[in-house]
Amino acid sequence: MTRLSRRAFSQLGLGAALVSTASGRAFAQAPELVIGAANPMSGVFAFAGVEGFEGGRDHFEFVNRNGGVGGRRIRYVNEDSGYRVDNAVAIFTRITSQHQTPVFFGDSTGFQKAINPELNRRGSTVMAGASFASEIDNPQAFPNQWIPGPNYSDQFRVLLRYIASQKRGASVVFVYSDTEFGRDPIAAGEAEARRLELNVVEKIVTQPGSVDVSGDVLKIRRRNPDYVIFHGYVLQPIPEFMAQARQAGMTSRFMGTFYSTDTVLMNRAGAAADGYMGVSCYNFDANAQGAQVEAIRAANVGKTRTHAYYQGWTNAMLAVEVLRRTLAANEELNAVNMMKHARGLKNYDTGGVFGVPISMVNNSFPHGRVYQYSAADKVLKPASDWITISASA
Amino acid sequence: MRVATAKESYAADQGLFKTDTQKVWFGLLLAALVLFPLHGSNYWMFLAVLVMINIISTTGLNILTGYTGQVSLGHAAFMAVGAYTVAFFDGRFDTPVLLNLVLAGAVAAFIGYLVGLPSLRIKGLYLAIATLAASVILGFIFLNWTPVTGGLRGLNVPTATIAGIELATPDRLYWLVMPITVIMVLAAKNLFRTRVGRAFIAIRDRDISAEIIGISLLKYKLTSFAISSFYAGVAGGLWAYLFRVVTPESFPALASIFFLAAVIVGGAGTIIGGIFGAVFMTLIPEFLKLAATAVVPWFPDAPIYLAPVRAIIFGLLIIGFLIFEPMGLAEMWRRTRRYFALWPFRT
Numbered sequence: 001m002t003r004l005s006r007r008a009f010s011q012l013g014l015g016a017a018l019v020s021t022a023s024g025r026a027f028a029q030a031p032e033l034v035i036g037a038a039n040p041m042s043g044v045f046a047f048a049g050v051e052g053f054e055g056g057r058d059h060f061e062f063v064n065r066n067g068g069v070g071g072r073r074i075r076y077v078n079e080d081s082g083y084r085v086d087n088a089v090a091i092f093t094r095i096t097s098q099h100q101t102p103v104f105f106g107d108s109t110g111f112q113k114a115i116n117p118e119l120n121r122r123g124s125t126v127m128a129g130a131s132f133a134s135e136i137d138n139p140q141a142f143p144n145q146w147i148p149g150p151n152y153s154d155q156f157r158v159l160l161r162y163i164a165s166q167k168r169g170a171s172v173v174f175v176y177s178d179t180e181f182g183r184d185p186i187a188a189g190e191a192e193a194r195r196l197e198l199n200v201v202e203k204i205v206t207q208p209g210s211v212d213v214s215g216d217v218l219k220i221r222r223r224n225p226d227y228v229i230f231h232g233y234v235l236q237p238i239p240e241f242m243a244q245a246r247q248a249g250m251t252s253r254f255m256g257t258f259y260s261t262d263t264v265l266m267n268r269a270g271a272a273a274d275g276y277m278g279v280s281c282y283n284f285d286a287n288a289q290g291a292q293v294e295a296i297r298a299a300n301v302g303k304t305r306t307h308a309y310y311q312g313w314t315n316a317m318l319a320v321e322v323l324r325r326t327l328a329a330n331e332e333l334n335a336v337n338m339m340k341h342a343r344g345l346k347n348y349d350t351g352g353v354f355g356v357p358i359s360m361v362n363n364s365f366p367h368g369r370v371y372q373y374s375a376a377d378k379v380l381k382p383a384s385d386w387i388t389i390s391a392s393a
Numbered sequence: 394m395r396v397a398t399a400k401e402s403y404a405a406d407q408g409l410f411k412t413d414t415q416k417v418w419f420g421l422l423l424a425a426l427v428l429f430p431l432h433g434s435n436y437w438m439f440l441a442v443l444v445m446i447n448i449i450s451t452t453g454l455n456i457l458t459g460y461t462g463q464v465s466l467g468h469a470a471f472m473a474v475g476a477y478t479v480a481f482f483d484g485r486f487d488t489p490v491l492l493n494l495v496l497a498g499a500v501a502a503f504i505g506y507l508v509g510l511p512s513l514r515i516k517g518l519y520l521a522i523a524t525l526a527a528s529v530i531l532g533f534i535f536l537n538w539t540p541v542t543g544g545l546r547g548l549n550v551p552t553a554t555i556a557g558i559e560l561a562t563p564d565r566l567y568w569l570v571m572p573i574t575v576i577m578v579l580a581a582k583n584l585f586r587t588r589v590g591r592a593f594i595a596i597r598d599r600d601i602s603a604e605i606i607g608i609s610l611l612k613y614k615l616t617s618f619a620i621s622s623f624y625a626g627v628a629g630g631l632w633a634y635l636f637r638v639v640t641p642e643s644f645p646a647l648a649s650i651f652f653l654a655a656v657i658v659g660g661a662g663t664i665i666g667g668i669f670g671a672v673f674m675t676l677i678p679e680f681l682k683l684a685a686t687a688v689v690p691w692f693p694d695a696p697i698y699l700a701p702v703r704a705i706i707f708g709l710l711i712i713g714f715l716i717f718e719p720m721g722l723a724e725m726w727r728r729t730r731r732y733f734a735l736w737p738f739r740t
Contacts (some may be wrong), residue, residue, distance in 0.1 A: 041700035049461055050697050057693070077689075079682060080700040085643065090439060090637060090679065093563070099437035112637040117549065135546060180545045180642060 031268045033068075033074040033314075033323060035060070036095035037105035038088040041080035041377040048234075048259070049107060049185065050130040052130060055079050055312025056105065058299040063320050074320070077101075083262035085110045101125055102317040102333040109133040109180060110369075112145060119144045123335045124260075124324070126342065128315040130308070132258060134184050139343075146333045146342055147201075147364040148314040149281035150272075152181075153391040154163040157256040158279045158368035159276035160189065162384045163227050163255075164196040164248065170226040171199045173252075175216065175241070182232025185257070189229070200223055213237045217244040220252065221384075230256040239269035242276065253277060264306045264381050274375035277383055279368045282310040283355045284380045290352020314353055321345065344374060356386045366390075398473070407586050409579070413734065426571055430564055438563035439635075440679060444573040446631045447671040451655040452581050452664065453624025458653065459661035461617040465510050469648035470528035471508075471622040473535060474501040475629025476639040480548035481541055488567065490553045490560075490634070496621040496629030504531070505622020509615045516600075520697030528646060535641040550633045570631050577624060582664045584620070593617050597662070607608030652723040658714050660723025669722035678707055 037056060040049035060074040068074060076097050083089040088111035095101055106112040106129030113135070119127055120143065127145045136142045137151040150158065163170050172193060176182040186203065194202045201223045204216050220228060220241075228245075230238050233256070242254050254276050261278025267275075283293065296305070297311060325341035326333055345365075347357040360364040366389040371380035400406040410416045428436060454468045457661040475497035475630050482488045482496055508527040512520055535542045542548065553560040553569060560566045592613045595603035633639050651674060659670020685699035718724055 030732050039696070041696050042704050046700065053696060077686075078696050079686060080696055080703070082700075082704075085636065086443065090436075093439040094436040103460070110638075110640060110642055111546070113549075116638050117552070118561075176576075180640065183545055356530070 004320075022276075027161070032073050033092070034075045034077055034095075034099040034101050035103045035105070035319060036092065036099070036101045037076065037078040038081040038091040038107045038111065039078055039105070040083035040107050041078075041082070043082040045083040045107070045234075045296070048130065048306070049083070049336065051306045051308035052105075054314035055305070055309040055314075056316040059294070059313045059316035059320070062295045063316075066090070069320055069323045072327075074098075076316075081107045081111070081119070083107060085114050085375075089114060096122075101334075102260075102323060102338060103128070103320050105315055105319075106131065109136065109301065112136055112142075116145070117144055117310060119335070124333075126335050126338045128318065130311065131179075132364075133372070134188065137362045138340075139362055142363055144339055144340075145363055146318065146360065148311055148318060149258065150279075150366040150368050150389060151364050152185040152257060153192075154364065154366040155279045155368055156189035156231070157183040157192045157389050158384075158387045159255050159277075159370065160192045160196055160198060160230055161369045161387055162277075164198060167226055167386070169199065171201045171223065173202040173204065173220050173223055173225045173228045174200060175204045175206065175220075175228060175230050177232030178205045179208050179232055182208065184393065185231060191261055198231065202274070208233065213240050214244060217248065219242060219370065220245065221248050224250060224388075225252050225257060226354055227253050230254065232258055234259050238276070239272040239392075242269075243272040258307060261371060261380070262307045263373075263378070264304055266375075267378050267381070271375045273373050277370055278374045278380070280307065280368055280380075281354060281368050282307065282314070283352055283381065284346060285378070288352045290350070292351025292353045310353065314350070317353065318342070318345070321348070354386075357386070361390070406452050409582060416687035419735075426575070432480065433564070435563060438567050440676065442563045442566050442570045442631075442635055444675045445570045445636065446628050447652075447655065447675050448668050449574055449577050449627035449631070450625050451659065451671040451674075452578055452667040453628065454619045455583060455656050455659075455661065455664070455667040456584070456593070456624065457621035458656055459615050459663070459666070460590070460597060461593040461614065462516075462600075463509075464517060464653075465524040465616060465618075465621070466521045466646065466649045466653070467508060467528035467531070468621070468625050468652045469644040469646065470531040470647070471505055472629030472632060473639070473641075473644035474504050474622075475488035475626030476550075476643065477535065477542055477548065477629075477635035478626065479630035479633040480543075480550045480639045483547055483551050483553075487551075490555055492504060494573070494627050494630045498626040500618040501626025501629065502623040505625070506615050506619040508622075509618025512614045512618065513611055514525060516622060522704055525646065525649075528649065537705045540550065540640070545640075547638055547643070550637045550639060552637070553634040563635070566631075569634070573627065577627065578664060578668065578737070580623075580691045581667075584603065585664075588661060589613070589616060593663075598700070608629055654711060658711060658721055660721025663721075663723040665726060666721050666723030670725065673722060678703065681706055 039053040040046055057076055060076045064073050079091045081091055088107050092104060092115055102125060104125050104127050106127055108133040112127060112131050119125060128148055132147055132149060132152050134151040134153040136145055172282050173187060174186060176186060190200055202219060204219060206216060238256060238260055245252060256278045258280060261280050266273040266276060291352055322338050322342045325336050331337040342358050346359045349357050354367055355369060356367055358367055367386055369382060369386050370384040372383040373380050433441060450472055457463050457465055478500045479493045480495040482493045508524060509567055511523045515523060542726060592608045595608055596613055600610055655670035655674040656667060658673055660666025680702040685695055685703055688695045
């Protein structure tokens with residue numbers, strides 16, 4: 001048996017100490033960056049909540065695989081809100097009391113409004129989320145939040161400008177749900193229509209989940225407008241409206257805003273949705289180029305993702321960029337610093353997620369494009385170029 | 394086995410606390426409520442405040458449904474009335490917090506009084522639908538009386554401030570909500586030691602018999618509605634101070650079902666049942682959520698798959714209670730107490 005001399009023992013000890021020091025250095029990591037989220041994983045908006053969660057999760061995995069943010073990994077802490085304001089507030093309170101949370105994703109306009117005073121009071125967390133409410137697009141009232149695209153009023157403006165470019169003095173009917181979500185852009189839409197000299201000939205308010213639309217279709221038929229714009233619905237009752245209108249021989253073009261413009265939803269509606277036009281801020285071009293869209297494709301081989309997924313991805317991408325810029329400037333991760341860098345996003349290249357470089361105006365990114373659904377190909381095809389709404393609008 | 398609980402007078406028999414043990418436990422509960430903020434994190438303080446608000450509201454519904462036998466599906470709308478009242482007075486006139494809460498209760502009580510009018514002619518399911526219809530009308534008012542309610546956008550509520558101290562965080566708001574909860578629960582308990590409370594119980598048990606023995610159904614049914622709505626209004630006012638925004642969507646009809654379920658699960662017709670029900674209905678989904686969150690490190694997609702499972706488990710628990718303990722948590726509590734009181738004898 002080999003005896004261990006004192007010198008050999010000392011050398012071994014020294015070696016072990018060096019190895020342990022070296023490995024200690026190797027394992028010493030910068031603290032994680034925690035991003036919290038309250039997504040509706042159950043309830044009526046679960047379909048969007050799950051997609052939104054997965055969009056954020058996939059982006060953070062992509063970022064972590066590529067070295068994190070300034071060498072720090074992102075930890076995404078998400079909980080199911082059930083699309084209830086009190087649940088979402090509880091989740092916000094719990095996650096922010098357990099972790100330092102520079103960015104939090106909210107699930108609804110109601111929650112983002114409810115938590116806003118608390119967000120302003122804390123000054124340590126910025127928020128983005130699922131809401132495109134025009135009210136949130138106000139830096140004075142909501143200084144610590146952003147919207148991952150154009151607000152609902154700007155989405156309406158994109159649609160109306162497209163209509164004006166197609167037919168001068170076209171007649172338009174607005175159909176919207178009797179909810180806060182539904183009524184949001186109507187006044188701004190009417191003002192924009194007047195400016196563009198379009199004729200809003202009828203406004204129809206329905207229950208959000210309305211199924212018996214025959215009376216409303218009759219109203220539209222009487223007016224026989226060139227365009228009908230839906231807002232405040234996820235999908236229903238749009239296909240029913242379109243099917244009945246077609247049966248009645250109407251030739252109106254049907255349009256909608258963000259949450260009703262989606263390949264997956266249109267595919268479910270089938271032939272009735274053929275020709276439907278909708279506004280989106282995301283790039284559905286299958287040949288789009290850019291690091292981010294390629295990462296989305298790599299993470300979703302064989303899957304078709306909904307709008308909400310892109311929204312989750314975009315929120316995560318913007319959050320990472322804001323964190324990266326704040327850390328690069330060697331500044332504290334507080335709301336003032338982070339929002340300063342968020343508002344500094346001018347002509348920002350989204351790696352193909354938006355079709356144009358984006359700039360924050362107020363709290364939103366007012367860029368959109370009109371797509372048209374082709375039932376034969378089961379895809380949304382671009383119908384317009386990218387349209388940017390200026391701050392003065 | 395507990396001995397010497399015999400009472401020598403009606404007053405002693407009707408006492409708020411019938412035994413010294415009860416007094417000791419109540420003292421310990423008060424001490425725990427006072428000491429809780431020393432150890433509770435911000436999140437636990439938030440949950441505590443939410444639970445107490447729900448206890449006030451559930452107790453109010455219990456007075457109406459559990460004790461007077463009147464079904465209401467408009468309770469959440471009365472909470473909304475309270476929340477809007479607080480938002481309106483505090484936001485517009487900067488009136489003191491306690492006055493706002495009293496006003497919230499008073500306005501809700503008045504509305505509740507009006508909504509209770511049909512209860513003289515109809516009961517059971519018919520009354521439930523009438524109260525639901527009243528909540529729809531109130532919802533319409535919240536949505537369209539824009540100068541007062543802010544319409545669709547709702548109203549933001551200033552931070553509750555008492556003696557210059559801003560109760561902006563749950564740990565501070567706790568000191569407003571906790572005493573109010575204790576006072577209101579004790580007041581409800583006390584109510585059923587009075588003539589009014591006994592009249593409520595008589596109406597619940599058999600309204601025709603109650604009328605025959607001289608109880609005015611008109612007076613007491615409406616009083617019950619008013620008191621119940623007062624509780625809902627105060628709870629709604631506190632809710633407004635907790636969340637600091639009130640919109641027409643803040644109190645959906647589903648919230649009324651929530652409170653009705655809390656009364657049934659806790660045990661209708663007992664004050665402790667209302668407390669148990671509110672705690673159960675508020676905290677069980679939260680604990681199920683914690684359990685779902687705990688497995689995330691090993692199962693990253695857990696939030697997606699466990700969310701519906703959580704809802705199913707919660708639903709099954711409620712169904713389980715209805716099947717195996719229709720008298721609610723209060724009955725389980727009573728059995729537990731009886732076991733210790735009679736030990737070593739069997740209950």
